[in-house]
Amino acid sequence: xxxxxxxxxxxxxxxxxxxxxxxxxxxxxxxxxxxxxxxxxxxxxxxxxxxxxxxxxxxxxxxxxxxxxxxxxxxxxxxxxxxxxxxxxxxxxxxxxxxxxxxxxxxxxxxxxxxxxxxxxxxxxxxxxxxxxxxxxxxxxxxxxx
Amino acid sequence: xxxxxxxxxxxxxxxxxxxxxxxxxxxxxxxxxxxxxxxxxxxxxxxxxxxxxxxxxxxxxxxxxxxxxxxxxxxxxxxxxxxxxxxxxxxxxxxxxxxxxxxxxxxxxxxxxxxxxxxxxxxxxxxxxxxxxxxxxxxxxxxxxxxxxxxxxxxxxxxxxxxxxxxxxxxxxxxxxxxxxxxxxxxxxxxxxxxxxxxxxxxxxxxxxxxxxxxxxxxxxxxxxxxxxxxxxxxxxxx
Amino acid sequence: xxxxxxxxxxxxxxxxxxxxxxxxxxxxxxxxxxxxxxxxxxxxxxxxxxxxxxxxxxxxxxxxxxxxxxxxxxxxxxxxxxxxxxxxxxxxxxxxxxxxxxxxxxxxxxxxxx
Numbered sequence: 001x002x003x004x005x006x007x008x009x010x011x012x013x014x015x016x017x018x019x020x021x022x023x024x025x026x027x028x029x030x031x032x033x034x035x036x037x038x039x040x041x042x043x044x045x046x047x048x049x050x051x052x053x054x055x056x057x058x059x060x061x062x063x064x065x066x067x068x069x070x071x072x073x074x075x076x077x078x079x080x081x082x083x084x085x086x087x088x089x090x091x092x093x094x095x096x097x098x099x100x101x102x103x104x105x106x107x108x109x110x111x112x113x114x115x116x117x118x119x120x121x122x123x124x125x126x127x128x129x130x131x132x133x134x135x136x137x138x139x140x141x142x143x144x145x146x
Numbered sequence: 147x148x149x150x151x152x153x154x155x156x157x158x159x160x161x162x163x164x165x166x167x168x169x170x171x172x173x174x175x176x177x178x179x180x181x182x183x184x185x186x187x188x189x190x191x192x193x194x195x196x197x198x199x200x201x202x203x204x205x206x207x208x209x210x211x212x213x214x215x216x217x218x219x220x221x222x223x224x225x226x227x228x229x230x231x232x233x234x235x236x237x238x239x240x241x242x243x244x245x246x247x248x249x250x251x252x253x254x255x256x257x258x259x260x261x262x263x264x265x266x267x268x269x270x271x272x273x274x275x276x277x278x279x280x281x282x283x284x285x286x287x288x289x290x291x292x293x294x295x296x297x298x299x300x301x302x303x304x305x306x307x308x309x310x311x312x313x314x315x316x317x318x319x320x321x322x323x324x325x326x327x328x329x330x331x332x333x334x335x336x337x338x339x340x341x342x343x344x345x346x347x348x349x350x351x352x353x354x355x356x357x358x359x360x361x362x363x364x365x366x367x368x369x370x371x372x373x374x375x376x377x378x379x380x381x382x383x384x385x
Numbered sequence: 386x387x388x389x390x391x392x393x394x395x396x397x398x399x400x401x402x403x404x405x406x407x408x409x410x411x412x413x414x415x416x417x418x419x420x421x422x423x424x425x426x427x428x429x430x431x432x433x434x435x436x437x438x439x440x441x442x443x444x445x446x447x448x449x450x451x452x453x454x455x456x457x458x459x460x461x462x463x464x465x466x467x468x469x470x471x472x473x474x475x476x477x478x479x480x481x482x483x484x485x486x487x488x489x490x491x492x493x494x495x496x497x498x499x
Contacts, residue, residue: 042353043304050350054462057455060485067492070427070499077427084425097417104410107403113351114400115374118367121353136414143421308465341389343464347396373396380393 042121045129049106052099059096090144094137101136105129149230152223154181156193157235160242165233178218178226179207182234182246195246202360205296209246210235215301217360238301253297256313260321260339266329275329287326290319290368292361299355299365311344315355315365318346322368325375334379341376349373387475395457402454409447434496441497448489456482 066084070077083089109125150172155165168189170181179197186193197207202220209218211226212233226232240248268275277284299315300306306314313321321340324330340346346369355365387395423429434440456478463469463478 040354040357042351042357046304046350046352050462053458057459060451060455061488064485064488064492068488068495070431071491071495074427074431077430081425081427097414100410101414104407104414108407110351111400111403111407113366114370118364118370120364121351121356121366139418140421143418146422305465338389342387342392345389347392348461373393376389376393377397380390381397383390 041123041126045106045109045126048102049110052103052106055096055099056103094140094144097140098133098137102129102133105132151230152181152227153231154185155231155233156182156185156246157242158193158245160244163242163245165235172223176223178209178211178216178221178223178232178234181223181232182209182218193246194244203294205294205298205360208237208296208298208301210238210301215298215358217296217298220360237297239303239306240297240301248297250297253300253314253316254295256317257295257320260313260317260345261324261332261336262317262320264324264327264330265332267331268329277328281328283326283328286368286371287323290323290363290365293319293363294361296360298358298360299363302354302358304352304354305348305350309344309348312348313340313345315349315369318349318372319363319365319368322365322372325372334383337372337376337379340372341380346372346376395460398453399457402450402457405446405450406454409443409450412443413447431496431499435499437497441493444493444497445490448486448493451489452482452486455485 066080067077069080084093105125106129109122109129112119112125113122151169152172154168154170156168157163158166168185170184170189173180179200182193182195183197186195195207195209197219198204200207200219202217205217207218208215210216211218211221212228213235215237216226218234223232234246236242236246237248240250240253243249266275279285279288293316295316297316299319303312303315305312318340321336325333325336325340330336342348349366349369351366351370353366356363356367359365420430420433423433459481460474460478463474
């Protein structure tokens with residue numbers, strides 16, 4: 001298993017495919033997302049903030065359009081709400097509420113970092129934000145189950 | 147780890163190169179730079195890499211160790227090797243010259259772009275400028291002036307990868323120290339140069355620069371300050 | 386391409402709208418939990434929202450804040466992950482802002498006035 005590289009040649013060296021790194025890393029993809037940054041708490045906070053933001057942005061027009069069905073009478077809204085009672089939709093709604101709270105908590109943390117006095121990356125807020133998300137998720141789940 | 151050797155994978159070649167495996171004998175208090183040096187001296191003399199002071203002062207030996215940008219002279223093998231294995235690659239987000247050597251031209255070009263140099267108005271015969279050391283501006287500048295341009299922050303930032311023209315944490319930190327320098331006369335022009343999609347406003351506060359800086363500098367703080375300053379200037383001048 | 390000054394203003398607008406949204410969302414989360422427990426049929430919802438000036442005002446402001454905040458955020462993501470960089474992106478974001486404003490206010494109108 002020893003590499004006895006002769007003068008200047010790499011003929012006796014082994015080329016490696018997969019490397020024992022988290023992802024299989026090859027020439028072009030020396031950096032998968034998070035590979036070079038490392039996955040520390042503030043990085044995860046960014047990922048959660050961006051993913052939740054995209055999900056909410058996709059959801060928002062649908063939310064407005066659903067509410068607007070009431071323009072066709074209360075029964076039109078009821079039709080949509082009956083659709084929304086199906087379990088997969090309920091789960092999706094619950095997930096969106098949790099994502100909303102996480103996006104809110106993460107956003108407040110960013111506002112503090114950008115406008116407040118510098119107190120580091122405020123990792124306490126990351127933990128707290130996750131807690132807020134969990135709390136809201138729990139409370140909303142209870143409300144849904146009733 | 148009881149093993150007498152470490153299995154090291156080192157990037158060889160340019161951007162279209164590959165990882166090559168070497169077995170390196172373990173030594174007490176061995177650093178990753180020691181590992182690279184051993185390979186070059188005893189196994190494969192064609193390995194190209196940079197170092198200078200080897201004591202954590204110059205920043206030349208910055209490389210990617212298991213995907214994380216570090217000063218290899220200050221990284222002990224026993225702290226980073228997992229299951230007796232290590233992967234060493236060149237610094238990310240920079241063109242690879244060969245093996246572990248990157249072309250730092252872009253990094254320093256971006257340093258210069260937001261007027262990363264001081265320009266004063268006082269001549270040689272003027273009085274020494276009086277800057278209170280405990281003023282908030284001076285303290286903000288002091289927090290960032292120890293940067294030695296090693297590139298670790300630049301290699302650690304996702305935005306650098308996603309936006310090729312993003313100035314990067316080091317250049318923005320440098321600009322921040324100058325924005326806070328009471329003697330510098332180019333503040334307005336500098337704020338215009340740092341603002342925008344290629345500048346401070348592209349920062350998402352991922353904080354990898356602050357996490358990874360070997361000198362303990364927080365570019366995130368400086369960039370937040372630049373965001374505020376640039377917004378104030380834009381609103382005030384309405385340009 | 387937008388100038389740095391414009392981009393600085395966009396950043397500022399997005400942060401200000403974020404502050405407004407922080408309040409609005411906190412209130413809205415409470416409203417969601419309350420409404421879910423009290424009943425979510427069409428009649429239930431409308432009984433709470435119809436004719437309420439306070440409700441209408443609050444949610445009208447909420448919609449404006451969304452119309453500012455969401456497109457600016459999407460613009461950044463499009464630039465970074467879709468590599469969309471030209472003026473067409475700015476036009477698309479402005480259009481999306483208008484869409485959000487219009488259908489958002491329409492929804493508020495729908496549940497408060499009908």
